[in-house]
Amino acid sequence: MNVIVCIKQVPETTEVRINPETNTLIRDGVKSIINPFDMYAIEEGVRLKERFGGKVTILTMGPPQAENALREAIAMGADEGILVCDRAFAGSDTWATSYTLSKAIEKIKPFDIILCGKQASDGDTAQVGPGISTQLDIPQITYVKKVEEVTEKSIRVERMLEEGFEIIESPLPCLLTVVKEINEPRIPSLKGLMRSKSAKIPLWTQKELNLEAQNIGLCGSPTQVVKIFTPPQRQ
Numbered sequence: 001m002n003v004i005v006c007i008k009q010v011p012e013t014t015e016v017r018i019n020p021e022t023n024t025l026i027r028d029g030v031k032s033i034i035n036p037f038d039m040y041a042i043e044e045g046v047r048l049k050e051r052f053g054g055k056v057t058i059l060t061m062g063p064p065q066a067e068n069a070l071r072e073a074i075a076m077g078a079d080e081g082i083l084v085c086d087r088a089f090a091g092s093d094t095w096a097t098s099y100t101l102s103k104a105i106e107k108i109k110p111f112d113i114i115l116c117g118k119q120a121s122d123g124d125t126a127q128v129g130p131g132i133s134t135q136l137d138i139p140q141i142t143y144v145k146k147v148e149e150v151t152e153k154s155i156r157v158e159r160m161l162e163e164g165f166e167i168i169e170s171p172l173p174c175l176l177t178v179v180k181e182i183n184e185p186r187i188p189s190l191k192g193l194m195r196s197k198s199a200k201i202p203l204w205t206q207k208e209l210n211l212e213a214q215n216i217g218l219c220g221s222p223t224q225v226v227k228i229f230t231p232p233q234r235q
Contacts, residue, residue, distance in 0.1 A: 001054030003045040005115045007038040009069040010122040034069045037117025040178050043185040046077035055079045067201050075188035075196035086205040091218035098131025103209045114175040133175040145181040
């Protein structure tokens with residue numbers, strides 16, 4: 001069972017600064033954490049490995065400091081982490097991010113399951129996971145609250161709804177986005193922390209992934225932010 005978990009490093013604080021020229025978040029100098037919903041995806045990936053064997057690969061796209069998030073995931077029980085990092089990726093919207101991550105996943109192949117948190121706490125779009133599945137042309141199941149059964153060729157899960165849940169079965173490979181009800185993320189063990197410190201983190205750039213400039217970063221982002229501002233505080 002080969003599992004890929006896509007995670008994102010997000011600002012720990014809600015007091016973010018915006019670049020007035022690009023209308024994107026300024027991440028330099030801001031303390032960052034793993035996106036909270038992605039912690040549940042990491043935990044579920046490790047649990048699947050414990051149940052069925054195999055390998056858990058953590059993938060993230062971000063600045064060099066995102067390596068810390070990969071090491072934290074390895075400390076939780078993942079086998080390896082890969083950092084997709086290049087200045088050419090800066091300013092990517094959800095489409096460009098999904099495209100870039102899908103190309104990285106194609107390089108990682110083979111895989112059975114891709115896990116993502118349901119959404120990121122900074123963007124709140126919930127679009128990247130489904131975007132990756134679309135780029136890879138594989139099934140997707142969103143808002144997964146429980147993995148019921150996994151075979152060599154299929155998976156059955158409970159998908160959360162507003163007033164209950166539904167049971168869905170899908171062929172493998174497929175992509176799942178998970179909600180916090182699915183598990184309780186573990187605290188890294190001392191052995192895991194020691195292993196994460198010595199782990200080698202490959203860095204894949206635009207050149208390694210053979211990506212054309214018009215499909216990545218700001219140039220490859222069809223979403224254009226016209227204006228962004230902080231509303232005045234309520235009196």
